Amino acid sequence: MTQATKRPNVIVFFTDQQRWDTSSLHGNPLQLTPNFDRFAQRGTHVTSMFTCQPVCGPARSIMQSGLYPTTTGCYRNNIPLPLETRTLAHAFKDAGYTTGYIGKWHLGSADPVVEDERGGYDYWLASNILEFTSRPYDTVVYNNENQAVKLPGYRVDAITDAAIRYVDQHQREPFFLFISQLEPHQQNQQDYFPAPDGYEERYRGAWMPPDLAALGGSAHQHLPGYFGQVKRVDEAFGRLLEAVKSLGMEDNTIILFTSDHGCHFKTRNSEYKRSCHESSIRVLAAFQGPGFHGGRRIEELVSLVDLPPTLIDAAGLPIPPAMQGNSLLKLIRNGEADWPQEVLIQVSESQVGRALRTKNWKYGVVAPDKNGWHDSHAEHYIETYLYDLEADPYELNNLAGKPAHREIAHGLKELLVSRMVEAGEKPCLITEPE
Template identity: 60%
Template structure:
């Protein structure tokens, strides 16, 4: 018998790590890696232009849990734990009578196992702080509510999904909020390799290389086969989880979000895999399904990870806290006449301290010279780093920041960025313009500057 829908839909977050947007069929990948996600996005709501607000694991996760920029929570780098007085989505779902559960990688504490006081309010816990440091692809090690060590059988993606299936089955008669957080397709740090299930790397090695990686190299030719194999296994398990919801007859009353914390540039933009303002660092797959999101179509607006907490709370009928810095997508889905921001703001820390802003046409980024992005959250002085025309150069291969022809665009984007920084709670800063040079045949029409 089908469970009668209540006014409290279940909510599941299927959260991958370091997954590029163009690994998916809905974004043109030709390898058939994500048939389950593709079908899900096409029948629900596909957020076509989705981005992280901080391309680094811990900071991105802090934003998704709290709806606040990392500089607001203090989690601007990986080693900074979430402050105990900061409320997460779990706290709001707990208050609304939900059973809340967290399975997988946390990365918002500073120790393993993670004590109850540092788990962000989740009632059920089967997690590890930095899963890449405590487990292996075929040796999934986590800790339970009592901080007892648990070894899960199977490949790590399968093992975590098995645990999620058990949670859903046990709580099918309750309203529940489940956050399922994978490490894959993130690299395994110890070996600096993308370890796919046995036999999967070989299926995808040397098959398709995105244009930026084909041009810039990095570690793509070494790692793409394993990376794609991990994406394939994630999608298979996403399909498994959707099947479970259908078999329990709760699929029509369960909101499901699929997204990732950041993307991966395979050491083409710096010495690591992310921590830059490029699309290959910040653009992620994102889709929503279930109550409120059925047949929502493809949204072209620029959506940030920070918009998801207010969206999930709003969709579940829970009042969105006024202090959250993101915006709920629900008015867009209801086709209300609202003004959605026409630019997107990104904070960058780690190997550099930087800031970036993106419109539908332009990408502009700055960095703070001499500042350690792991030691300070922000700066009062930045210099221009790059400007890209995403219409003619979507894979960001030609930096226009020094071209005289694009100085008006850079000046407009600089003003936009400074405004966004202050809106995010940062102090006012100075951005030093780049030294310009001749532009050859390049020209920018006056009406293109504002796009």
């Protein structure tokens, strides 16, 4: 079977904790992501991309299942994906694809991940929690036989090299490959962002996103290393693109680049994500390959839950009816017809929270008597956040409870409850702040 006649290959390059404004296409002046920028400009750039759960495990459950975390039950970290869950791997395997997973999983119960908890993937070279089994220059993952494998090189390069080897070895059959990087996530044990040797120094005293410049947090300490990680991630992504091109597979391979959530550098709570703010929920996304050529820009609001049905649809496969998102091919083929005008966000661990992101507004609520680790939902929430994103794009002026904005808040409250019910949650009560 030739590349021209077989079904398109599909590759997902999934980073961890990468903000949308690390790209020059979103105003970053540091040229951190020239490969992503060129990729997005040649293919289809999703300019307003949001996670619907800003924490690692739940976001990964969304990407594998096409379901909200409250549907699968994976509403926080350390809850394995239920064994009966149908994943992207199952959808592609049913269509004759071979499937591979390389990198961070975070949907199992322990390391190494037993076969039943691997989401149906054929080829396995991964860790459940990669930040615990590896260090920047000591990458340890597990193979199909659950044997520890040490990969050479800086961690993002080690994972990417393994992915390139997989692509090279599967040229003659349609494949679905999910590459899950850890970078630019922090190394938990030391709470720092370990860039490759020599990279952090490049960005000391460099430009800082306006929200971080205003709010501080740990950004002055951590941003140089974070930017160094982002730079190396982009270089690794460029090598993957070159490998696909050099093997003559470029015209028959769909590639998606995106991330699980962003990073607010301890400006919104005591850690890095788990909030409804743009710094936590907005990420990069772009596609290239069959159906996505031509320098197209999608400016509608897109949710992480929309990406699994998009990948399946783009490969010409039937979208599983249980999936809760929408295929972006609806926008590409039909324009704005019937596309949702807002994104639902579910927040766990730091709080039991819900938020709605529209084009111009952010509306967020928090359950006052629930624990974000023990409770997945609530019957009662209090309005906590309201931001005018047109006037205040960096969310520095919280308007929640302001009399002048009661009408706006009321309309957003009704819309939020409606979207929560649509996502499978029970109706709830939202009260105004005191």
